Amino acid sequence: MPQNTVSFLVENQPGVLFKVSNLFRRxxxxxxxxxxxxxxxxxxxxxxxxxxxxxKTLHNLIEQLDKMLEVIKVKRxxxxxxxxxxxxLVKLETIDPMARExxxxxxxxxxxxxxxxxxxxxxxxxxxxxxxxxxxLGYVRGIGIVEMSRTGVTAIEKGRLMLGE
Amino acid sequence: xxxxxxxxxxxxxxxxxxxxTIFGISGGAVIPICxxxxxxxxxxxxxxxxxxxxHMADGYARVLNKVGAxxxxxxxxxxxxxxxxxxxxxDSSPVAAFTGQVNxxxxxxxxxxxxxxxxxxxxxxKYNVQVRAPEEIPxxxxxxFHIANTGRKGAVLVDIPKDCTTLxxxxxxxxxxxxxxxxxxxxxxxxxxxxxxxxxxEAERPLIMAGGGVIASGASxxxxxLSELLLAPTATSLMGKGAFPxxxxxxxxxxxxxxTMEANMMVPKSDVLLVVGARFSDRTTGKIADxxxxxxxxxxxxxxxxxxxxxxxxxxxxxxxxxxxQGLTERVKRLRTWEPITEWRDRITEFxxxxxxxxxxxxxxxxxxxxxxxxxxxxxxxxxAATEVGQNQMWAALHFDAYLPRTFHxxxxxxxxxxxxxxxxxxKAAKPGVPVVDIAGDGSFGMTENNLATAVEEELPVxxxxxxxxxxxxxxxxxxxxxxxxxxxxxxxxxxxFVKLAEAYGAEGVRVETMKDFRAAVRRGIxxxxxxxxxxxxxxxxxxxxxxxxxxxxxxxxxxxx
Numbered sequence: 061m062p063q064n065t066v067s068f069l070v071e072n073q074p075g076v077l078f079k080v081s082n083l084f085r086r087x088x089x090x091x092x093x094x095x096x097x098x099x100x101x102x103x104x105x106x107x108x109x110x111x112x113x114x115x116k117t118l119h120n121l122i123e124q125l126d127k128m129l130e131v132i133k134v135k136r137x138x139x140x141x142x143x144x145x146x147x148x149l150v151k152l153e154t155i156d157p158m159a160r161e162x163x164x165x166x167x168x169x170x171x172x173x174x175x176x177x178x179x180x181x182x183x184x185x186x187x188x189x190x191x192x193x194x195x196x197l198g199y200v201r202g203i204g205i206v207e208m209s210r211t212g213v214t215a216i217e218k219g220r221l222m223l224g225e
Numbered sequence: 226x227x228x229x230x231x232x233x234x235x236x237x238x239x240x241x242x243x244x245x246t247i248f249g250i251s252g253g254a255v256i257p258i259c260x261x262x263x264x265x266x267x268x269x270x271x272x273x274x275x276x277x278x279x280h281m282a283d284g285y286a287r288v289l290n291k292v293g294a295x296x297x298x299x300x301x302x303x304x305x306x307x308x309x310x311x312x313x314x315x316d317s318s319p320v321a322a323f324t325g326q327v328n329x330x331x332x333x334x335x336x337x338x339x340x341x342x343x344x345x346x347x348x349x350x351k352y353n354v355q356v357r358a359p360e361e362i363p364x365x366x367x368x369x370f371h372i373a374n375t376g377r378k379g380a381v382l383v384d385i386p387k388d389c390t391t392l393x394x395x396x397x398x399x400x401x402x403x404x405x406x407x408x409x410x411x412x413x414x415x416x417x418x419x420x421x422x423x424x425x426x427e428a429e430r431p432l433i434m435a436g437g438g439v440i441a442s443g444a445s446x447x448x449x450x451l452s453e454l455l456l457a458p459t460a461t462s463l464m465g466k467g468a469f470p471x472x473x474x475x476x477x478x479x480x481x482x483x484x485t486m487e488a489n490m491m492v493p494k495s496d497v498l499l500v501v502g503a504r505f506s507d508r509t510t511g512k513i514a515d516x517x518x519x520x521x522x523x524x525x526x527x528x529x530x531x532x533x534x535x536x537x538x539x540x541x542x543x544x545x546x547x548x549x550x551q552g553l554t555e556r557v558k559r560l561r562t563w564e565p566i567t568e569w570r571d572r573i574t575e576f577x578x579x580x581x582x583x584x585x586x587x588x589x590x591x592x593x594x595x596x597x598x599x600x601x602x603x604x605x606x607x608x609x610a611a612t613e614v615g616q617n618q619m620w621a622a623l624h625f626d627a628y629l630p631r632t633f634h635x636x637x638x639x640x641x642x643x644x645x646x647x648x649x650x651x652x653k654a655a656k657p658g659v660p661v662v663d664i665a666g667d668g669s670f671g672m673t674e675n676n677l678a679t680a681v682e683e684e685l686p687v688x689x690x691x692x693x694x695x696x697x698x699x700x701x702x703x704x705x706x707x708x709x710x711x712x713x714x715x716x717x718x719x720x721x722x723f724v725k726l727a728e729a730y731g732a733e734g735v736r737v738e739t740m741k742d743f744r745a746a747v748r749r750g751i752x753x754x755x756x757x758x759x760x761x762x763x764x765x766x767x768x769x770x771x772x773x774x775x776x777x778x779x780x781x782x783x784x785x786x787x
Contacts, residue, residue: 119533120530
């Protein structure tokens, strides 16, 4: 099933995230990621979800979200005209000098930042399309991932396309 | 701006919303509110269980087309409302629940009688909110009533911490509330109407299916007009019963699992199916793939999210049913230059089965279909019926005709046993001058019979017809037909004597074994000042027929069990 990115504006109020996630649970929508952040001066937050869904399920999900009183606007972002970004923090085991060298090369190739480095570990920050992060993780798996954390996808459409009112 | 305590602000807010009757039970967290109610003209009807209070408010709302209000205390009081709210919400009935909550500084500490009712009720309400200050009460109440009673109606809940009702605040009553994410769209799009009307005007075998949305929008007159213009046989969903008079020559009655033969046979044969204010529940469609597979479906609904949710429509009209039906009728009149085809309409008689309801007795027992026909016969056309859930409900849907909208009420979506009796009490409070009857089974009545106390003390003389087979009849029917007659967890050997039970509460009780006695009991019940419970022993082996076996399509409807 295709991966879809859906963004929506919600009232920035207590309990809204609960109601949104409760809707996904109740209707059986299995989402891959969700990101939330308050928007400046509007009283709104913007949420972005990614979800594997066929056309009918996606239609139902968007209509059910749109029906929520706390949701101001909802839109499936056009996959060809959207920039999508996700951030990964990953701690790699780099005691072995060869491993350390490989790690630095992969991080560099991905334009990553090194946030912390000591005798045993490197913590790197990688930002990119979620597929690029998947690819990066594929490379460094052999080195040894101690722990990792991903933010989930955030996205915005190009040009004149926009979600806001 | 006036200074007053939150409880007074709350009661004033209810009065401003037009509440004349509120159903509920007191409790620790709502003592300040109950105290203020003493100084109000509002009628407080004391239920005996909060579930009953919510169902009463629901029955009241369905009869009057007005928000029904109920009040419960925190903790168990609030959680007991949940079934009532879920029932109202799924049937799009405007019910507003108000719950007490522990003091603000105790919230989250698992205090005495604390329940996270906002979390618990989120899935079964259209809107819920917890008040955080006395000043917020008028706005929260006004918002709740607005949301409950507009668009696709539903259940709402406002949770009020006790200290917000005892503290004073500078109170202002808003004239208007706005909700940025709440968009009402009653006006149908003219282009959608044009397209739908064109399909309708060219139909050779048009059929209409009406749901509860037709009743909610007051569109019965418009429905009959369009149906007659198209000569379209018209079925209803369970929630739509009453939207189209059962004695109209174009009436097909109920469509679905226990639909009439004519409805279930004709729906799949139609070439154009206009579905108005119905949501294609699984009980209405049967197996989806077999539900009118070659039919052009036009779906009219005020809730956009219902379009294509269960059954894909060829085209849609999003908007209020009344406006949509008016728009369609006007356009079809303009488009249609030829005479409507009568052969299709005439096939109603071909499929119509003669149900053997005339056959009054089965051995020593009165037969439920005949009892319900006699009941209908004794009641005026505008009498109000509520049903319980199970065999009684399906017999009522099949054999108890409804002629007017808002005269037949049932828990269609949630299927809540025990709903009918308290809903009938609420209906009687709404329309005291009209006979109100609860068509019940012994199992369902047993779930909320304690509300007899409320009906007696509030002088709400409803009639309860208990179709008594001492068994949970619908489950027993499934076990008889699909589980080799292995009856499990259905026999109600410990049923009380319903006559003595009624008398214990100060109501009338009577057991009848002949149709003559039954009719006489109904006649006495209509005139009585106290509730009447009529115990009608029926055959525990009797099935509700017709039936679509589970997993099958409407075409597979069976007329006989074997």
